[in-house]
Amino acid sequence: xxxxxxxxxxxxxxxxxxxxxxxxxxxxxxxxxxxxxxxxxxxxxxxxxxxxxxxxxxxxxxxxxxxxxxxxxxxxxxxxxxxxxxxxxxxxxxxxxxxxxxxxxxxxxxxxxxxxxxxxxxxxxxxxxxxxxxxxxxxxxxxxxxxxxxxxxxxxxxxxxxxxxxxxxxxxxxxxxxxxxxxxxxxxxxxxxxxxxxxxxxxxxxxxxxxxxxxxxxxxxxxxxxxxxxxxxxxxxxxxxxxxxxxxxxxxxxxxxxxxxxxxxxxxxxxxxxxxxxxxxxxxxxxxxxxxxxxxxxxxxxxxxxxxxxxxxxxxxxxxxxxxxxxxxxxxxxxxxxxxxxxxxxxxxxxxxx
Amino acid sequence: xxxxxxxxxxxxxxxxxxxxxxxxxxxxxxxxxxxxxxxxxxxxxxxxxxxxxxxxxxxxxxxxxxxxxxxxxxxxxxxxxxxxxxxxxxxxxxxxxxxxxxxxxxxxxxxxxxxxxxxxxxxxxxxxxxxxxxxxxxxxxxxxxxxxxxxxxxxxxxxxxxxxxxxxxxxxxxxxxxxxxxxxxxxxxxxxxxxxxxxxxxxxxxxxxxxxxxxxxxxxxxxxxxxxxxxxxxxxxxxxxxxxxxxxxxxxxxxxxxxxxxxxxxxxxxxxxxxxxxxxxxxxxxxxxxxxxxxxxxxxxxxxxxxxxxxxxxxxxxxxxxxxxxxxxxxxxxxxxxxxxxxxxxxxxxxxxxxxxxxxxxxxxxxxxxxxxxxxxxxxxxxxxxxxxxxxxxxxxxxxxxxxxxxxxxxxxxxxxxxxxxxxxxx
Numbered sequence: 001x002x003x004x005x006x007x008x009x010x011x012x013x014x015x016x017x018x019x020x021x022x023x024x025x026x027x028x029x030x031x032x033x034x035x036x037x038x039x040x041x042x043x044x045x046x047x048x049x050x051x052x053x054x055x056x057x058x059x060x061x062x063x064x065x066x067x068x069x070x071x072x073x074x075x076x077x078x079x080x081x082x083x084x085x086x087x088x089x090x091x092x093x094x095x096x097x098x099x100x101x102x103x104x105x106x107x108x109x110x111x112x113x114x115x116x117x118x119x120x121x122x123x124x125x126x127x128x129x130x131x132x133x134x135x136x137x138x139x140x141x142x143x144x145x146x147x148x149x150x151x152x153x154x155x156x157x158x159x160x161x162x163x164x165x166x167x168x169x170x171x172x173x174x175x176x177x178x179x180x181x182x183x184x185x186x187x188x189x190x191x192x193x194x195x196x197x198x199x200x201x202x203x204x205x206x207x208x209x210x211x212x213x214x215x216x217x218x219x220x221x222x223x224x225x226x227x228x229x230x231x232x233x234x235x236x237x238x239x240x241x242x243x244x245x246x247x248x249x250x251x252x253x254x255x256x257x258x259x260x261x262x263x264x265x266x267x268x269x270x271x272x273x274x275x276x277x278x279x280x281x282x283x284x285x286x287x288x289x290x291x292x293x294x295x296x297x298x299x300x301x302x303x304x305x306x307x308x309x310x311x312x313x314x315x316x317x318x319x320x321x322x323x324x325x326x327x328x329x330x331x332x333x334x335x336x337x338x339x340x341x342x343x344x345x346x347x348x349x350x351x352x353x354x
Numbered sequence: 355x356x357x358x359x360x361x362x363x364x365x366x367x368x369x370x371x372x373x374x375x376x377x378x379x380x381x382x383x384x385x386x387x388x389x390x391x392x393x394x395x396x397x398x399x400x401x402x403x404x405x406x407x408x409x410x411x412x413x414x415x416x417x418x419x420x421x422x423x424x425x426x427x428x429x430x431x432x433x434x435x436x437x438x439x440x441x442x443x444x445x446x447x448x449x450x451x452x453x454x455x456x457x458x459x460x461x462x463x464x465x466x467x468x469x470x471x472x473x474x475x476x477x478x479x480x481x482x483x484x485x486x487x488x489x490x491x492x493x494x495x496x497x498x499x500x501x502x503x504x505x506x507x508x509x510x511x512x513x514x515x516x517x518x519x520x521x522x523x524x525x526x527x528x529x530x531x532x533x534x535x536x537x538x539x540x541x542x543x544x545x546x547x548x549x550x551x552x553x554x555x556x557x558x559x560x561x562x563x564x565x566x567x568x569x570x571x572x573x574x575x576x577x578x579x580x581x582x583x584x585x586x587x588x589x590x591x592x593x594x595x596x597x598x599x600x601x602x603x604x605x606x607x608x609x610x611x612x613x614x615x616x617x618x619x620x621x622x623x624x625x626x627x628x629x630x631x632x633x634x635x636x637x638x639x640x641x642x643x644x645x646x647x648x649x650x651x652x653x654x655x656x657x658x659x660x661x662x663x664x665x666x667x668x669x670x671x672x673x674x675x676x677x678x679x680x681x682x683x684x685x686x687x688x689x690x691x692x693x694x695x696x697x698x699x700x701x702x703x704x705x706x707x708x709x710x711x712x713x714x715x716x717x718x719x720x721x722x723x724x725x726x727x728x729x730x731x732x733x734x735x736x737x738x739x740x741x742x743x744x745x746x747x748x749x750x751x752x753x754x755x756x757x758x759x760x761x762x763x764x765x766x767x768x769x770x771x772x773x774x775x776x777x778x779x780x781x
Contacts, residue, residue, distance in 0.1 A: 004398075004420065017736070035745060064747035067736060083740055083747045106740055124737060147734050161732045204726075205734065223728045223735075249724075257724040261735065279727050344398045 008044070008054035008317075008338040012036050016319040016336060018068045019306035022075050023114070028310060030054070030317055031078050032338065033066035039080050041092060044315065044340055051315075054340060060090055060097065068109045072119070079119050081107035087121040087129060087137075101129045101137040109149040113156070116174045120156060122146030128158065130177045138177040139189045142166065148208045152215040155195070155232060159206040159220055166194035167232065201228040201244055210265035212272060212288070217242075219274055219288060221262030225249045227276055229288045243291065248278030264306045268348045270313040275348075277304030283318050287350035294351060302335050313348065316341040364461050368454055374439045375428035377453065387441045393427045407435050 012034035022029040028044035028051060038061055044054040064084035071078055076092045083106040089098045103123035110121040119131040128140040144160035151157075156168040173192060180190040200206050204224035211218045217231035217238075228244035248260040260279030267274045268285075273294060277283045281300040286293055297318075306319040321336040371386040372379035375394045380386040391403040395410045399418045404410040411422040424433040438444045445453075728735055739745060 015739070035739065065740070065745050083745060106737075108734075108736060145732070145734075145737075161734075205730065205732070207734075223730075224726055252725075255723070259724050259726045261726075261728045346401070347398065 004342040004344070005339055006052055006054070008042055008056075008340060010056045011336050011338050012038060012040055012321075014065075014336065015321040016305045016338070017066060018070075019308050019317055019319040019338065020070050021308045021310045021315070021317060022071050023311050024075055025312040027075055028054075028315065029057075029071075029075055030308070030338070030340075031069045031071065032319065033069040033080060033082075034336075035065040037062045037065055037082075039066050039069050039078065039090065041078075042338070051342065054338075058092060058095070060095065062088070064106075067107060070110050070112050072112050073114065073117070079110045079112055079121075081110035081121050081123075083107075085123070087119070087131070089119075100131045103127060103129065108146060111149045111151050111156070113151050113170055115153045116170045118170065118174060118177075120149060120151075120173075122149050122158060126160075130173060132174070132177060135178075136188055138180050140173075140177075140192050141189065147206055148220075150209045150211045150218060152211040152213075152218075154215055155211065157209050157211055157218050158194075159200070159209040161205065163200040163202070163204075163206060165198040165200050165206070165209075165220070167196040167198065168192065169195040196232070196234065198230075201230060201242060202226050207261050207263055208265045210267055210274060212274075213267050213269050214272055219265050219267070221265050221276060223261035225259040225262060225278065227262055227265070227286070245291070247276060247284060248280050248282060250280055260303075263304055264319075266307045266309055266316075268309050268313050269311060271349045273348050273350050275307045275309070275316060277307040277318060279303045281320065283307060283316075285348050290350055292351055294348065297341070300339065301337070309348075314343055316343055316348070364458065367457055367461050371442050372453065374437070374442075374445045374449065375425055375432050377429060379457075383441050390439070390441070394425045396426065398426065406438055406440050408438055411435060 008030070012032060014034050014036035016032055016034050018033045020031050021027070022031075030042045030044065032040040032042065034040065038059050040056060041058040041060075042054050043057050044051045046053065046055060060080075062080065062082050062084065063086075064082050066080050066082040068081040069078055072089065078090050078092065079100070080088045080090060082088075085103045085105060085107060087100045087103070087107055087110055089100055090096070091098075100119060101121070103121070104125035104127075105123050107121050107123040110119065112119050117133055121129045121131070122142075123129070124145045126142045126145050128142060128146065129137045130140060131137045142158065142160055144162045144164055146158050146160050148159040149156065150159075151170070154170055156170055156173065158166045158168070160166070172195065176190060176192050180188060200220060200222070202220065202222035202224070204222040204226070207221045207223050209218050209220045216233070217229065219227055219229045221227045225248045226244055226246055228242065230242040231238040233239075248262050250258045250260075252258050258280075262276050262278050264277035265274055272289070273285055273287050275283055275285050281302055281304055282296060283300070283304055284293055284296040300318065300320045302320050302322045304318055305321045306317075308317045309315070310317070318339040318341070319337075320339060370379040370381070371383045373386055373389055373394070375390070378389065380389060387405075391405065395404040395406060396402070397404065397410060397413055397418070399414070399420070402413065404413055407422075407425055414420045414422045422435065425435065437446060730738070
């Protein structure tokens with residue numbers, strides 16, 4: 001039953017770095033950032049409001065490859081982060097681009113907290129920049145390079161190199177940056193003690209983190225085909241619940257397990273299950289509570305770079321593009337694709353305990 | 355006690371209905387069809403369960419305007435719509451055959467494994483195996499009896515020397531004689547032997563052993579008479595030639611052997627017949643179980659030829675006695691069975707131990723070779739990609755003021771660096 005999947009027309013010309021759905025429940029808009037220096041805006045609905053194909057609405061050129069993108073306060077505003085060290089805001093209606101801040105290295109991630117109206121970017125210069133509207137951004141130093149950011153309504157999870165992981169309380173973060181702003185000394189650099197410091201439960205480099213929609217915990221993935229599920233609550237009972245499992249591996253000939261990085265994680269906004277996308281081109285749906293795999297989709301032609309659920313959880317978008325792990329320098333045509341699956345009502349629903 | 359039912363026979367296994375799509379087998383056809391409806395013929399859209407793939411296909415196209423291309427949850431090569439399956443109907447012959455073949459090989463393999471693990475005969479033989487099994491059991495108990503007797507015998511042999519050489523076999527029958535012989539002997543011997551004994555074994559234990567040893571002969575003597583006459587008669591000759599590698603060294607050697615094996619038997623003592631005229635009180639705990647075995651005459655004969663059976667199965671090889679070859683082989687067979695029993699148990703234990711340990715690694719294998727597609731400690735794939743020439747970005751080409759919109763000066767900190775310079779304070 002593969003008829004409920006379609007590819008989006010006019011995909012990016014080069015590898016995809018990020019793909020996000022609009023958080024609005026009824027929206028079918030997708031923003032995609034690519035290594036071809038563009039940010040693409042698609043809508044899955046055509047003029048008649050029928051979902052299918054998906055059409056490219058706009059394309060925003062940047063100076064350098066774009067590494068991340070996210071929707072802002074509403075559907076008409078996106079933030080981008082790229083190799084040109086800048087964090088930008090793009091007004092989709094006017095196509096106006098505004099640089100919010102510049103890091104000292106490529107900017108890997110950008111996230112937006114609707115609840116606290118904060119734009120947070122993470123860069124390989126080992127800092128976070130925290131942007132409040134109409135205020136000077138505040139720099140928060142980190143112990144290592146951040147590789148992945150994820151937000152809940154109250155927390156920010158920063159996964160870094162050296163397997164370290166910081167969990168910030170967004171409220172505290174907002175308050176402290178506001179204070180720093182008024183003080184406005186020493187270059188707006190503010191040391192902020194995270195709410196929790198953790199070491200990754202995975203032995204290898206963290207690839208991605210994604211927070212549960214119910215604000216209870218997060219899942220993280222590593223380059224070594226593994227996903228860990230953990231809870232914020234520091235109590236021993238909650239910490240005892242954490243676990244990790246292997247996935248995105250294939251047994252090749254001579255019985256060698258080929259282990260792929262798990263590039264992408266995304267939680268379903270309604271069911272609380274999550275999808276993982278790996279370098280093996282496989283997307284799997286997991287029930288993190290009952291620790292079961294719900295389903296695994298047929299292998300895609302290339303590595304899965306990003307996965308995202310739509311705001312209402314009805315669609316799953318899958319960005320397929322050869323990643324660096326494939327070791328290919330040349331990019332063959334037509335490999336970069338965006339698949340959108342229309343999910344059945346119970347397709348992403350957990351099965352419940354055994 | 356009813357006989358425990360073993361696993362199903364091959365026929366039963368072969369008869370089980372199974373699902374064409376996923377090769378799962380079921381107790382009966384009804385469950386199979388339910389399974390197929392729930393797992394393979396269920397509409398993903400509305401959850402309606404159809405009876406066949408064709409039905410599902412029609413449903414999908416008519417109701418949802420979609421084309422069914424493959425069966426859900428099916429094995430990769432069985433997901434096609436070309437075969438119409440309902441329960442066990444419609445399964446192609448070749449698939450059916452290969453399934454049966456697979457089931458058969460699996461069955462045989464499981465059978466062989468179980469056999470290896472338990473030492474039981476195959477299930478096929480088990481139905482008719484009832485008679486075959488019984489003699490075997492009897493054999494084992496017989497062997498055990500014999501073993502016990504051998505032990506006793508050895509104890510005696512050790513005490514009395516290789517009387518078998520000296521005593522005619524027939525002499526064993528006249529029990530009264532040995533008793534009378536034996537009585538005075540141990541009584542006299544015990545005090546004398548007590549002194550040499552303590553040296554190897556320690557004084558506290560020595561005395562009771564020594565004393566019980568002699569009554570032990572007496573009690574045993576009614577059964578195995580011939581031993582006794584030999585014992586008192588030639589204590590020195592009997593002991594001296596027997597090397598006991600496993601036993602404590604020379605001092606008091608002549609006296610020590612008997613207590614040792616007897617000690618092995620002490621737990622079984624209560625039934626031991628006692629001789630009224632024993633010089634040593636009956637309350638002593640160490641009492642050989644000589645009375646227990648009821649032995650046939652042939653075994654008796656063998657036992658009484660001066661053969662010694664080892665006290666512990668593992669230790670017996672070390673003993674070399676004046677026993678005849680005949681008995682040696684007998685002892686050997688006893689040992690073998692003993693070994694077989696304990697060996698089988700050990701094997702089973704080992705199998706049950708190693709099975710999980712071999713199974714688990716396959717599940718949670720640390721040793722399994724793995725090859726990681728991407729492995730680097732600190733540099734993410736994106737950073738590596740960013741270093742490719744085609745993604746090169748020279749920040750210097752873009753002065754900061756090219757930034758669109760107003761940019762607070764304070765946000766730009768630090769010197770401009772080469773493109774793609776990755777800063778990591780950790781380095």
